[in-house]
Each structure stands twice: as C-alpha cells, then as structure tokens.
Amino acid sequence: MMRKRSASTATYLGRTLEYDPNPYDIPVTCYLERPSGQRKKKLNQYLREERVGKGRHGEVYLSHDTLHEHRAVAIKVVKRSNPKDKIKLLRRNYQQTDGSTKQALNSTENSVRREVAVMKQCRHPNLAQLFEVIDDPREDKIYIIMEYIPGGPVEWTHGEDHLPLLTLAQTRRIMRDVIVGLEYMHAKGIVHRDIKPSNLVYTANRSCVKLIDFGISHIMLPPAPKKEKDDPVDPELRALFPVTDLTRRIGTPSFLAPEVVWFHDDSDNTSTVSPCDSPPGGSRSASSANVSTTFPIPKVRPPITPAIDVWSLGVTFFCLLFGHTPFNPSSDNDNVHHNEFMLYHLICTQDWLPDDYMGADRLWTGGRHPQDQSSEAYAVLHLLDEMLQKAPKDRIPLSQVKRNPFILQDVLDPKEWLRYTTPLAASPENLSGFIKSAARKFVNVLSPKTKGSGS
Structure with a gap:
C-alpha cells in the first residue's frame, strides 16, 4: 500500500510547481559484494556486461539482475571524485575563513547525488526509471542502477x-x-x-x-x-x-x-x-x-x-x-x-x-x-x-x-x-x-x- 504523500507547492511566473518531500522508496545499498574470480563481472546480484555508453561523470554498462528474472538494467559507474574536484576543493578551502572543508557544490559526488535525488522524485512511462543505488563508503565509486532502454x-x-x-x-x-x-x-x-x-x-x-x-x-x-x-x-x-x-x-x-x-x-x-x-x-x-x-x-x-x-x-x-x-x-x-x-x-x-x-x-x-x-x-x-x-x-x-x-x-x-x-x-x-x-x-x-x- 502506498503511503500518503504530502506535497508543497511554489509558484513561478504564475505556474504552480509541486515539490513532494516524500520521494519514491528507492533502495540505497551501503555494501558492495564482488565474488572472487568475478570482481569485474558481478556487483551484488548484477552481472555486468559490455559498456553501452559514456556520460558526463561516468560509464554505463548493460547488466542483468539475477534476482529479478535476469531483467536487463543499465548501471552507471561514477567515481566519487576526479582531479578537478581536488583543485576546486583546495581553492574553496583557501578562500574559506570558517575552517569548513565541505565539498564544492559542483563536485562529481554532489552531481551524482543531485541526479539520484531527481530520479527518486520521478516515476513516469516517458522518463528513465531508477531502481537502486549502491553507495558503499569503502568504495571509490557509486553505482546507479537504472532502467535499460535498448532502442x-x-x-x-x-x-x-x-x-x-x-x-x-x-x-x-x-x-x-x-x-x-x-x-x-x-x-x-x-x-x-x-x-x-x-x-x-x-x-x-x-x-x-x-x-x-x-x-x-x-x-x-x-x-x-x-x-x-x-x-x-x-x-x-x-x-x-x-x-x-x-x-x-x-x-x-x-x-x-x-x-x-x-x-x-x-x-x-x-x-x-x-x-x-x-x-x-x-x-x-x-x-x-x-x-x-x-x-x-x-x-x-x-x-x-x-x-x-x-x-x-x-x-x-x-x-x-x-x-x-x-x-x-x-x-x-x-x-x-x-x-x-x-x-x-x-x-x-x-x-x-x-x-x-x-x-x-x-x-x-x-x-x-x-x-x-x-x-x-x-x-x-x-x-x-x-x-x-x-x-x-x-x-x-x-x-x-x-x-x-x-x-x-x-x-x-x-x-x-x-x-x-x-x-x-x-x-x-x-x-x-x-x-x-x-x-x-x-x-x-x-x-x-x-x-x-x-x-
């Protein structure tokens, strides 16, 4: 049964926009298992296959979900940071006077978190769907499991x-x-x-x-x-x-x-x-x-x-x-x-x-x-x-x-x-x-x- 969702609205140029504070329940897995001998092939229940795309922050692989009838999924693999992020962070730290070391807002990891936050709000037949996020703090990569759209x-x-x-x-x-x-x-x-x-x-x-x-x-x-x-x-x-x-x-x-x-x-x-x-x-x-x-x-x-x-x-x-x-x-x-x-x-x-x-x-x-x-x-x-x-x-x-x-x-x-x-x-x-x-x-x-x- 779906929980009740209380929404807030805002108006921009006379148009009402709805913000839903309760996003869809998308599992966020905090551990990553890679069986020995299959470290590059298997991520938890997902069998990774060939690369099918390359985005702004990572690569996308065709994979199959062994727990859901081997359905095809797309896994976007994103590194938490890149050399540019380190330069931005050093510049920001140099400019800060309060001792804060928070990441710059346009860092790679925050970009990934923004994308996940948006996809959690969306469930529509004409939008790519998010299934799961694997975010193991021990790993230097975040894995975003999405709908595979083969056409x-x-x-x-x-x-x-x-x-x-x-x-x-x-x-x-x-x-x-x-x-x-x-x-x-x-x-x-x-x-x-x-x-x-x-x-x-x-x-x-x-x-x-x-x-x-x-x-x-x-x-x-x-x-x-x-x-x-x-x-x-x-x-x-x-x-x-x-x-x-x-x-x-x-x-x-x-x-x-x-x-x-x-x-x-x-x-x-x-x-x-x-x-x-x-x-x-x-x-x-x-x-x-x-x-x-x-x-x-x-x-x-x-x-x-x-x-x-x-x-x-x-x-x-x-x-x-x-x-x-x-x-x-x-x-x-x-x-x-x-x-x-x-x-x-x-x-x-x-x-x-x-x-x-x-x-x-x-x-x-x-x-x-x-x-x-x-x-x-x-x-x-x-x-x-x-x-x-x-x-x-x-x-x-x-x-x-x-x-x-x-x-x-x-x-x-x-x-x-x-x-x-x-x-x-x-x-x-x-x-x-x-x-x-x-x-x-x-x-x-x-x-x-x-x-x-x-x-």
Whole structure:
C-alpha cells in the first residue's frame, strides 16, 4: 500500500510547481559484494556486461539482475571524485575563513547525488526509471542502477548533409512522448535543463521515447520558512539545489535559453548581429517572408524558470524538422570561447529562420511566416514561434504545447489523451495506479497509425 504523500507547492511566473518531500522508496545499498574470480563481472546480484555508453561523470554498462528474472538494467559507474574536484576543493578551502572543508557544490559526488535525488522524485512511462543505488563508503565509486532502454537515441540528421532524417509523423510522435514526460517533471517542480535529441531514447520496439540524463536537473524547492523546524525540505537537499545554481551556464550551448546565456550589453541595446550562417546542406528560403529580425538584450536577466526546458524542447523540435540547430555562428574563428560567445549573442538577439522544406517528407514551409493558416506548415512554424520566444514570460507552457493541432494530429481521442497525460489529473495517493493506467491509455487513445514512435 502506498503511503500518503504530502506535497508543497511554489509558484513561478504564475505556474504552480509541486515539490513532494516524500520521494519514491528507492533502495540505497551501503555494501558492495564482488565474488572472487568475478570482481569485474558481478556487483551484488548484477552481472555486468559490455559498456553501452559514456556520460558526463561516468560509464554505463548493460547488466542483468539475477534476482529479478535476469531483467536487463543499465548501471552507471561514477567515481566519487576526479582531479578537478581536488583543485576546486583546495581553492574553496583557501578562500574559506570558517575552517569548513565541505565539498564544492559542483563536485562529481554532489552531481551524482543531485541526479539520484531527481530520479527518486520521478516515476513516469516517458522518463528513465531508477531502481537502486549502491553507495558503499569503502568504495571509490557509486553505482546507479537504472532502467535499460535498448532502442538507442533518436537519430535525426543525415550526417554531414545536415538534412532531416525523420518524417513529420515520426517527429510528432517523439514530441508527444517528450512533452508528457517533461510536463510531469515540471509538475513535480523539476527542471531538466538538458533537453536535446541525444537525451531522447527509444524503447526496444520503438513504440515509445523516454527522456534520460538528469545529471544537471534541478529541483525548484519551495521557499524556506522562517523557522527551520517547519521546513518540509531536507537540509541536505537544500544544499544540493541552491537557487543560485540555476544561473550557471551548464548544459549544451546550442540548446540553452536566452535567459540562461544572458549577458550584460553595454551598448545602446539595439545592436544587430549578422544572421546565422546557412547550415551545411540546409536551404534558407530567399523569400521576403524570411527576413531576419533582431531583439534587444534585457537590461536585467529574466528569471530562470521551467520555461528554459520549453526553449530547449523548441530547439530540439527544430532539429528534428530541419536536421540542424537554429542558431549557427560563423565558424571562421578557431577560438572556442569566441565562437561560444557569438552563439550566445545569436540566441539572445537573433530570430530563427526555417529552411525551404522540413522533414524527410520535404514539406514546403512557406517562409518564416507562412500565409496559409490551414496548412500543416503553418501549425508547425506557429508552434515553433511560441516555443522559441526570447522572453520566458511569453513562451508557451507545455500544457498548451500538447494542445497544438500539430501535436494532436493522429490522436484518436484528443480529449481522452489530454486527460490521461495530465500529471495533476491523479492525486498523489493514486499516482501509482495512474501511471499503470496511463501507460495503457497512451496506446489505446492513439490511432493504429501512431502506435510506433520510430517508423
């Protein structure tokens, strides 16, 4: 029987986010057994096999759980620290005057603990699931046992040609899966912060896409009460997710929102920048409807909210449609820092421009602002426009993205699908039942043509 879960809420830009102080019961094992002769092969009940991935802080191995019918799992192996952590700690200790030797907040071990804390809050059919954490203090590594998702990341472009690989129907199905998973995270008060195609992974039969990699995700905790004893949030969790962490430029540069890459502009704030380079293999429209516009940089940084994920999802949507990112600074300069700054300048000030055609099915776009409101291109580009608004307050929320005609196309019963994919439709006490029923309903309310995300 599931225990009652009391939640706290916080409001950001008029949107209510829910923080649940009682995460799902994920076992944390404090011992590690490696039988002699199998030290590299067996970790407790898990048989480790080949490496299937490498992340920011560790390697991921395919393994099998001998206590659960040899089900396939993914084990992420992370070292507690690396040489950079030691430098950061020495610098911090030198700067401290109170004698404290606490680890720097961006140390490898704390990054792992943040990822685990986020995954403990999440249980959804479109999010990678956490099963167990092996954290033996005698070991120099932490082992995170997660759901194994064998279909591989979403492939979206033809290599050097930079042409779209996916049809519009495939893109629509992928977007639907990501939207409902991300909307669930936002309802729980969690910002993913690294939405991009490589973090979208197919299940075995490509019937579903799941969102992975919560390494830089952030739990937006409710404000601390005046009395510490009245705080429903664990003090260690507050230390892991300080509000100031949101202003850091972490993530994948091309997918960062304008408010994340914001910088103070000392000019008259009306400066212009050359349009983005034409993408390799891409075809920018030469029509007058595709004239680029520029935007001023705000004098004050806009607030960092879950809207940063909507921007990143919009960039991802653009990639799936056109086979390249929307902002591409000139590559003439070999200075990495200069190119990154130019990219940030484009993100903050430059409008995006579509190609002449979108999708592998080569649908004519009709320019930046297509005139035919009944066309599919109009619905797609209008949605992109709403997702890629420079000001976060003007950006469309996910609850409205999922109601866009393009997203709902091919859904047999849109009202039923919207009801069963809305995270707040079920009370926290019934969340487990909601997840099971939703997993079935996701398929049942789609027409037969849309039951596969990959083909």
